[in-house]
Amino acid sequence: DAGVIQSPRHEVTEMGQEVTLRCKPISGHNSLFWYRQTMMRGLELLIYFNNNVPIDDSGMPEDRFSAKMPNASFSTLKIQPSEPRDSAVYFCASSTGYYSPLHFGNGTRLTVT
Amino acid sequence: SQQGEEDPQALSIQEGENATMNCSYKTSINNLQWYRQNSGRGLVHLILIRSNEREKHSGRLRVTLDTSKKSSSLLITASRAADTASYFCADQETSGSRLTFGEGTQLTVNP
Numbered sequence: 001d002a003g004v005i006q007s008p009r010h011e012v013t014e015m016g017q018e019v020t021l022r023c024k025p026i027s028g029h030n031s032l033f034w035y036r037q038t039m040m041r042g043l044e045l046l047i048y049f050n051n052n053v054p055i056d057d058s059g060m061p062e063d064r065f066s067a068k069m070p071n072a073s074f075s076t077l078k079i080q081p082s083e084p085r086d087s088a089v090y091f092c093a094s095s096t097g098y099y100s101p102l103h104f105g106n107g108t109r110l111t112v113t
Numbered sequence: 114s115q116q117g118e119e120d121p122q123a124l125s126i127q128e129g130e131n132a133t134m135n136c137s138y139k140t141s142i143n144n145l146q147w148y149r150q151n152s153g154r155g156l157v158h159l160i161l162i163r164s165n166e167r168e169k170h171s172g173r174l175r176v177t178l179d180t181s182k183k184s185s186s187l188l189i190t191a192s193r194a195a196d197t198a199s200y201f202c203a204d205q206e207t208s209g210s211r212l213t214f215g216e217g218t219q220l221t222v223n224p
Contacts, residue, residue: 005154033212042218043156043214063131091155099143099205102212105156 001025002107006092012111018080021108025094027050033102034067034077035091043091049075050097082112118215119202127223132189134218136202137182143207145178145185150217151201159187159200165206194224 005024012030013019033048047057052069060067064083079086089109093102096109115159116189120135137144148156160176162185175188189196192203199217206213 001123034168042216045213048211092157101146101158101161102148102156103158106153113194 004092004094004103006105008108008109010107010109012113013082014113015083016081017077019082019112021077021090021094021110023075023077023105025075025092026103027073028066029094029096029103030072031095031097031100033073033093033095034075035082035093036088037091037107038088040091046077084112087112114204117199119218121218122216123221125223126192126196128192128222128224130192132192132196132220132222134187134200134220136185138185138202138204138216139183141207142180142204142206143202144205146205146212147176147187148201148203148214149218156201171203192222194222196222206218
């Protein structure tokens, strides 16, 4: 079991650029979550999918953020255009379903200058 | 659901001592979970306690849940330097799959 795999591990970009974060959940897990972690706001749920369908995207900050899950083994979180306030660590997590523990990836540290 | 709150925010103890961290939440929950995060890494699930349970053990970990007070505690016994990490509680509402994390307790265990 390789765990949840996120890429890239670090991303540094300039304001206005498009950023795409990628996630491969654990095989067999049917729920996928995107979280953002900052010192100021802690861990925030951005969006979660169940069986590849977005269930709750109320945490997505604004229209600049979008997430897709085209199949059970891949998800992307896109920020376009990026802003310095988007700088954070973005985590992907997966689980076997409702009321089950989450398995986190090691995150993508995004820095927008 | 509003975020849970951990208490204390930071805790520094000597190896071998016990560490107790507390968490409060504000909604009706299906379960409450505790996670650990080492610096630069993702969160790792430690233990899940359901709303109809009052106490749960896993190795050196003991978790209690008081639904009347909407609070939980995590006890780590005989702490080790390797336990140094941030510990988060997360409550999961009865109404859905949303898991809301608290702000965490930074635990430092000095050798």
